Amino acid sequence: MQSRSNLVPVFLSLAAVMFAVSPFLIDAAPYEATMGLVQRIFYYHVPSAMVMFASAFVCGIASVVYLVKRSSTADAVALAAAELVVVFGLIVLVTGPLWGIKAWGVWWQWDARLTSSLVLWLIFVSYLLLRRFAGAGSEMLAAAVGVFGMANVPFVYWSVNVWRTIHPTTNVVKSLPPEMGLPFYWCAGAFACLYVGVLLTRLRLEESRMALEAAYAEVED
Amino acid sequence: MGFLGTVWTIARKDLVVEARSRELAYTTLFFAVSVVLVFSFSFVVDGAPLTDAAAGILWVGIAFSGTLALGRTFERERQADTLKALLLSPVERPAIYLGKLVGVLLLMLGVELFVVPIIGLLFQAPVTRAPWLLAGLLAAGTVGFAAVGTLFAAMLMRAHSRDVLLPVLLYPITVPLVIAGVRGTASIFAVEPNLAVAQAWLSMLVFFDAVFLTLALWVFGPVMNE
Amino acid sequence: MVDAADLVAEAAAERQTVDFDAVDVEDVSRHYGRRRALAHVSLSVGRGEILGLFGPNGAGKSTLLSVLSTLLRPSTGRVRYGAHLSDEAGDALRGQIGVLGHDLFLYPDLSARENLTFFGRLYGLDTRGGSGLEHLVNQSLAFARLTERADDRAGSFSRGLRQRLALERALLHQPRLLLLDEPFTGLDDESALVLIARLRMLREAGQIVVMATHDFDTAEAVVDRAICIDRGRAWPVTVTGGSLRDRYRRTLQERDQARLEKGTAGH
Numbered sequence: 001m002q003s004r005s006n007l008v009p010v011f012l013s014l015a016a017v018m019f020a021v022s023p024f025l026i027d028a029a030p031y032e033a034t035m036g037l038v039q040r041i042f043y044y045h046v047p048s049a050m051v052m053f054a055s056a057f058v059c060g061i062a063s064v065v066y067l068v069k070r071s072s073t074a075d076a077v078a079l080a081a082a083e084l085v086v087v088f089g090l091i092v093l094v095t096g097p098l099w100g101i102k103a104w105g106v107w108w109q110w111d112a113r114l115t116s117s118l119v120l121w122l123i124f125v126s127y128l129l130l131r132r133f134a135g136a137g138s139e140m141l142a143a144a145v146g147v148f149g150m151a152n153v154p155f156v157y158w159s160v161n162v163w164r165t166i167h168p169t170t171n172v173v174k175s176l177p178p179e180m181g182l183p184f185y186w187c188a189g190a191f192a193c194l195y196v197g198v199l200l201t202r203l204r205l206e207e208s209r210m211a212l213e214a215a216y217a218e219v220e221d
Numbered sequence: 222m223g224f225l226g227t228v229w230t231i232a233r234k235d236l237v238v239e240a241r242s243r244e245l246a247y248t249t250l251f252f253a254v255s256v257v258l259v260f261s262f263s264f265v266v267d268g269a270p271l272t273d274a275a276a277g278i279l280w281v282g283i284a285f286s287g288t289l290a291l292g293r294t295f296e297r298e299r300q301a302d303t304l305k306a307l308l309l310s311p312v313e314r315p316a317i318y319l320g321k322l323v324g325v326l327l328l329m330l331g332v333e334l335f336v337v338p339i340i341g342l343l344f345q346a347p348v349t350r351a352p353w354l355l356a357g358l359l360a361a362g363t364v365g366f367a368a369v370g371t372l373f374a375a376m377l378m379r380a381h382s383r384d385v386l387l388p389v390l391l392y393p394i395t396v397p398l399v400i401a402g403v404r405g406t407a408s409i410f411a412v413e414p415n416l417a418v419a420q421a422w423l424s425m426l427v428f429f430d431a432v433f434l435t436l437a438l439w440v441f442g443p444v445m446n447e
Numbered sequence: 448m449v450d451a452a453d454l455v456a457e458a459a460a461e462r463q464t465v466d467f468d469a470v471d472v473e474d475v476s477r478h479y480g481r482r483r484a485l486a487h488v489s490l491s492v493g494r495g496e497i498l499g500l501f502g503p504n505g506a507g508k509s510t511l512l513s514v515l516s517t518l519l520r521p522s523t524g525r526v527r528y529g530a531h532l533s534d535e536a537g538d539a540l541r542g543q544i545g546v547l548g549h550d551l552f553l554y555p556d557l558s559a560r561e562n563l564t565f566f567g568r569l570y571g572l573d574t575r576g577g578s579g580l581e582h583l584v585n586q587s588l589a590f591a592r593l594t595e596r597a598d599d600r601a602g603s604f605s606r607g608l609r610q611r612l613a614l615e616r617a618l619l620h621q622p623r624l625l626l627l628d629e630p631f632t633g634l635d636d637e638s639a640l641v642l643i644a645r646l647r648m649l650r651e652a653g654q655i656v657v658m659a660t661h662d663f664d665t666a667e668a669v670v671d672r673a674i675c676i677d678r679g680r681a682w683p684v685t686v687t688g689g690s691l692r693d694r695y696r697r698t699l700q701e702r703d704q705a706r707l708e709k710g711t712a713g714h
Contacts, residue, residue, distance in 0.1 A: 067443045122393040129389055134380035136479035137447060141376045144440045148369065148394050151436055155397040155429060162425075163400050213481045230568045238556045306552035309516060310569040311542035447519050 004200060011197030018190035025183035038102040043183055045095040047191035049117060052088040053153065055081045055195065056120060059127075060150020063143040072210055073203075075139050078146050080202035082127045084195060089121035112161045119156045123149045227312045231320025236327065238297065245293050245328055253286035253336045261343060275344035276406035280362070280399055282336055287329050287366055288388050291374040294325055304378055314442035322371045329363050346410045354419050355409055361426035362402035365433050366395050372437040376444045401426045465539045467529025469493040470515065470624055470655055475524035476679075477510055484510040486679040487524070492657060492672075494623075495650050499670035500659040501695055507679040508659035509549070512626045515657060516546050528624070542570060545622035549629050551613040555602025559593050559612050560584060562601055563619060570620040587615040590645065607638035614642065618649070625649065627658035631665045643668050663692040675699065 026043050059081035065074040096114045097107040108114075127145045131138050239245055257278055264274035298304035298321075307317050337359070341348035348355060373390050377383040405422030408415045471491040477484050485507045492498040500508045513519035514526060517533040517540060526533055531540060546552070553562050563584045567573060573580040588594045591611040601609060610633065617625065631639055646669045649656060659676075660666050673684035673691060675698055682702055685694045 067440065119393055119396045126389045126393055130380075130386055133382045134377070134386060136482070138380060140444050140447070141380060144372065144376060144444050145390055145394075147436060147440060148433075151432060152394055152397065155432075159397040159400040159425065163404060216481055217478060217483050217486075227569065230565065234554070234557070234565050237561070238554060241556050300550075301553050301555065302548050302550035303552055303554055305518065305548060305550075306546075306566070307569070308518060309541055309544070309546050309552075310566065311538045311540075311571065312569050313538060447513075 004204075008197055008200045008204070011193045011200065015190055015193035015197055018186060018193060022183065022187050022190055025186050029180050029183045036102070038099055041095050041099050043187045044191075045092060045099060046184070047188040048088045048091040048095070049113070050188060051191045051195045052085055052092055052117065052120070055085045055088060055199075056124065056153055057150055058199075059085060059124070059146045060153075063146030063150070066139070066143045067147065073207070075143070076203050076206035076210070077199075078143065079131065079206060080199050082124050082131075082142075082146065083202065084199060085124040086121065086128060088191075088195070089117060089124070092117050093121060112157075112163070115163075116157045116160045119160065120149075120153060123152060224313065224316055227316040228319040228323060231307070231317060232323035232327070235294065235321070235324030239324075239328065245290055246331065248293070249286045249290045249328065250332050250335055252289050253282045253332055254339060256282045256285050257336065257339060257343065265344075270344045273403075273407040273410070275340050275346035276403050276410055278344070279336065279340045279346075279406060280402045282340075283329070283333060283359075283363065283402075284366065284392070284395070284399060286332055286336075287325075287363070287370060288391060290328050290332075291325060291367070291370045291391075292384060292387055294321070294328070295374045295378055299378060304375070308445055314445060315438045317445075318371065318375070318438060318441040321375065322367055325367045325371055326363060329367060330360065333359055333363065347414075348410075350414060351409050351416055351419065354416060354423065355406065357423050358402055358405045358409075358419065358426065361423060361430055362398055365398045365426060365430045366391075368430065368433045368437050369394055372441055372444075375441070379447075398426065398429055401429065465528065465531050465536045465543055466623060467531060467543070469529060470657075471527040472511075472515070473525050473527060475511075475514060475521040475526065477514060477519065477522045483679050485514070485521070488676075488679075488681045489524075490674060490681055490683075492655055494653040494655055497646060497650055497656040497658065497669050497671045499666050499673045499691075500657065500676050501661060501663065501666075501673055501684070501691075502676035503661070506676045508676050509628055510679075511676065511681075512546070512628050512657065512659055515624070515626055516544055517541060542620060543623045545617035545620065545625045547614050547617045547625070547627045547630055549632070551609055552616065553601045553609060553613055555600065557601060558598045559588060559591075559601055559604075560597045562612065563587055563616055566616055567619055572620060583619060587619055590618075591615045592641065606633035607635050610634055611638060611641065614645065622654075624655045624657070627656065627660075629660055629662075630658055631660055631662040639665050663690070663695065667691040677702075 022043070026040050029040075029043075059078045062074045062078035062081060065071065066078060093114075096117070100109050100111075100114075101107050104111075123145075127142055127149060130145060131142050134141055260278045260281060261270070261274075264271050264278060295304070298307070308314075337348050337355070340346050370387075370391055374383075374387055377386055377390075380386060401422045405419045405426070408418040408422070469491055470493075473489055475488045476486050488507075488511060490498070500511060502508055510519065514521055517526075520533075528536065528540060528543070533540060554565070557565065564580060567580045567584060572583060585594070588597050591608075591614070593608065593612060596604070596608070601612060604612065610630070614627075614630070617627075630642060634642065643665070646656060650669075650671075658666070658670075667690065670691070672686075673695065675682045675684050675695055677699065682698055684691070684698045685701075688694060688697070
């Protein structure tokens, strides 16, 4: 636990530096003619979506571990990851329409990726609602939802994709010109560092809370 | 008595109880019909339904009435804490899950038996155009919905605010099922039907069912053991 | 008439019976979030013994019964059923435990006979096919003195009748360990006497019985040993001197006295 908490400042300061530099890199990237300035949202929008989906898998895997081993650390990881799905999902769902109003002329389009993100976001909001309102013993129930949430990621993505596909560039990353690649990967790295840093902080908070509860129980004895 | 025998014993018990009161069958069916009616006010324009409205209304009706049936089925097991009694017996956990699932499934399919003709009647939907394909879509979609729903309803039995939490958890997770069901049904009902597309959605539904059922069977044991 | 007990014995053998002579609770704690329902409880109970758990509502009696029924896992500590631990023995062990829950575990829309038959099937008592289970069910109905009302809905019975039926339901598979949660609640005097007589019979037959109750006067007639549960902790009730109620009070007083002395000594 000690070595893990030493990592927190490393990741967070790394993220801070990278985010501080990122506007200059984005500014230096070539100006995209059709979309203009709004295109630059892409450098924050896509990385946060990537982090959101990764976090859904972190939550799902931690839930599986909790179901099998009942380790409270796994439960804390699942909770922290689920909260971050919701936070980064919110970034995706705000930046998406900002792009949309320029690209499509409407705030919300039932575009495949944005819709998948919305569904995934709703699943993890419901996960948090369960933990908040179900009362004692909700950890186990939440783990079941976490497992289904993770298993659902490809299904949602797949079914929504077949339903409608009108997202701007189908293969965002591969077709990226090299001058756009650097700022994009830079931002992806910044978001990844931020994610790990915040996840570990949240984990430590949860572990402190558990330790506090254990201490309360000791006192009562 | 084998595994399947236990599953059937539990499912038959639910059916016997239901046959005596018929409370669930009547209320669920009536609810499904009212949902269809309420939705038709917004999807029927100038006396004619919008494109694909029939398919959408059918599946919304199934999802809503299914949630009602799930909630009530498990409320019955709560009355005298009988789910606990089932868990205390030496039968395998998956058998309990499947027994409850079969009960819910038969009820939902029974309701669909009435709702589908009503949809056909009210929206001029060609429900007899590809009857087996439509039956397959309905069965596969219902199995998936009930598989997830039975697990969630069972585990919410000892949770607070279970009435609201069931739909809150169930609807986002079953989005892929609803999309596949609606699109598959819509391609059967369309003016220019495309049965190949409907078949593709059906195979997707079967795949979802397999994954959801496996997961639910695996998760049910640990989740029910506090 | 087929000897029902033999049939049960055979059915039980087919289920690879887990049998035991004693149940040992070893340093069991259980918490729900911050609330601690049980704290370091240790006790043991053997065959032919009726153990009474006494204490105020919410003290942890029901939690302890749930732990004994294997439905609730202890947060720490363990419960031993003879040579078996609850985690390892699994499904078969549950076949040796009978529970009379506070909510009675009966389907109100099924008749008395249907309730017993349903649970009999779940406990694997119809493995012989034929009429084995039917005989057992008839025998249970007779014990519950419900033979005439066997085909009436359980929901139409009075609390006393339902209680008797629920007890027979819990005993149908002849479990080694019987757990009773507030068995005397809502019983009229006659039903209580029937229950006491039945419990004495079970004691003779070598059953292990644990019951949670706060009805001292009725329980005194059958309880061999009493344990007081207060705020998650267990204290054995003094064996000698006066009625059960007096002994219970004295135990609590002595405990408080001891705590006080310990507290002053510490400072």
